[in-house]
Amino acid sequence: MIKITDKKDMFRRTTSETQHEAKCENLKVSLRDLDSKASTANKALANCMLCPRCCGVNRLKGQLGHCGSDARLRVARAALHHWEEPPISGWRGSGTIFFVGCPLHCVYCQNIQISASDFGSQKSTAVVSETNLHMVAHCDDLDSQVALTACGSPSSKATTATSSSPNLQGTMLTHESHDAHVISEQQLANIFLNLEKQGAHNINLVTPTHYLYSIIAAIKLARLEGFNLPIVYNTSGYERPESIALLTNFVDVFLTDFKYASAALAKRYSCASDYPEVAFAALQAMYAQTGACTFNSDGIMTKGIIVRHLMLPGQLQDSKAVIKKVFQEFDNNVCLSLMNQYTPMPQFLQKNRFPELCRTVSEYEYDELIEYALDLGVSNSFMQEEGTVDASFVPAFDGTGVY
Numbered sequence: 001m002i003k004i005t006d007k008k009d010m011f012r013r014t015t016s017e018t019q020h021e022a023k024c025e026n027l028k029v030s031l032r033d034l035d036s037k038a039s040t041a042n043k044a045l046a047n048c049m050l051c052p053r054c055c056g057v058n059r060l061k062g063q064l065g066h067c068g069s070d071a072r073l074r075v076a077r078a079a080l081h082h083w084e085e086p087p088i089s090g091w092r093g094s095g096t097i098f099f100v101g102c103p104l105h106c107v108y109c110q111n112i113q114i115s116a117s118d119f120g121s122q123k124s125t126a127v128v129s130e131t132n133l134h135m136v137a138h139c140d141d142l143d144s145q146v147a148l149t150a151c152g153s154p155s156s157k158a159t160t161a162t163s164s165s166p167n168l169q170g171t172m173l174t175h176e177s178h179d180a181h182v183i184s185e186q187q188l189a190n191i192f193l194n195l196e197k198q199g200a201h202n203i204n205l206v207t208p209t210h211y212l213y214s215i216i217a218a219i220k221l222a223r224l225e226g227f228n229l230p231i232v233y234n235t236s237g238y239e240r241p242e243s244i245a246l247l248t249n250f251v252d253v254f255l256t257d258f259k260y261a262s263a264a265l266a267k268r269y270s271c272a273s274d275y276p277e278v279a280f281a282a283l284q285a286m287y288a289q290t291g292a293c294t295f296n297s298d299g300i301m302t303k304g305i306i307v308r309h310l311m312l313p314g315q316l317q318d319s320k321a322v323i324k325k326v327f328q329e330f331d332n333n334v335c336l337s338l339m340n341q342y343t344p345m346p347q348f349l350q351k352n353r354f355p356e357l358c359r360t361v362s363e364y365e366y367d368e369l370i371e372y373a374l375d376l377g378v379s380n381s382f383m384q385e386e387g388t389v390d391a392s393f394v395p396a397f398d399g400t401g402v403y
């Protein structure tokens with residue numbers, strides 16, 4: 001294995017890189033297509049079913065879904081970022097935009113400051129993370145709501161949620177603590193253009209799912225002004241295939257997690273027992289859109305999928321199952337990024353909840369996983385070396401670049 005000496009250099013390929021000349025065909029968007037897709041946004045947000053949570057809330061009226069977001073676009077940071085996989089970060093950096101809120105809410109979330117709906121308030125990280133812990137503690141309640149309301153059905157989970165519901169759906173915003181970093185679609189388009197001027201290799205949209213329509217509108221506006229970078233959709237993988245389909249001709253690269261193969265684990269840590277099947281279906285939809293990975297002459301990915309798997313302590317078998325599932329379906333046509341950077345969150349230590357998550361992934365566990373992947377035939381992949389467990393990889397969510 002190759003040792004990393006520079007922390008910026010977080011990822012190493014497990015095999016030599018294959019570079020392909022490729023044009024970014026998705027840049028040739030049809031403006032008519034753009035218009036028709038963006039125009040459906042308002043209707044959809046009035047009964048939001050954008051992600052597999054299928055809340056059915058009216059975000060236009062200020063109702064919060066499970067993602068903690070109403071209809072307003074909130075961004076915590078927009079800057080060049082050097083800590084993604086090499087074909088994404090390149091040498092000049094990826095123009096990375098961190099959106100506020102998240103539909104998934106994993107208990108171990110490393111970006112808890114912005115994934116929680118309280119971003120912009122003065123609450124500490126430990127307090128904010130209670131949202132995730134509380135939600136998982138009442139996961140059976142949420143699962144029964146999900147079972148009650150299938151996505152696409154006219155009934156709304158906003159009406160089935162009770163006042164003791166563990167999630168946020170059906171509640172109203174208190175505006176004084178939630179106005180931070182609200183921007184318009186035109187401002188988001190300007191951010192794309194600014195990052196392009198700064199030399200970004202691409203635009204990297206982190207946790208974009210719940211803002212899909214605003215993002216599409218912003219891409220349209222930016223393209224009209226000559227914006228010419230690939231779009232990277234950086235997601236938890238908990239996506240509806242129908243929503244992924246809306247991104248056709250807008251997104252070039254999917255940088256997507258595949259977190260769990262086990263429904264029980266997905267329920268325990270993310271309150272989403274359907275994650276394995278949902279994420280797999282989403283991955284198939286992504287692949288139908290991008291096909292195999294292609295790169296430009298500089299080794300920057302212009303099309304394709306990187307599947308990230310963050311190994312969790314004590315979950316070697318589940319990690320192996322994830323790799324097997326992805327590889328059996330996509331072979332080496334998608335790139336696997338196997339990550340060992342899991343960092344225990346302080347709340348686990350304080351509250352003695354999830355004691356198994358109170359340590360980092362051992363070198364033995366990670367080495368076993370890498371060996372398993374190589375034995376399986378995985379060759380299009382990245383691995384990390386020791387020293388990548390470091391909170392300093394979380395950037396400052398201070399509104400940098402958001403104006």
Ligand code: SF4
Pocket residue numbers: 048049050051052053054055056057059064065066067068069102103209210
């Ligand atoms: S995007 Fe938000 S409001 Fe819409 S279904 Fe998902 S969690 Fe619910």
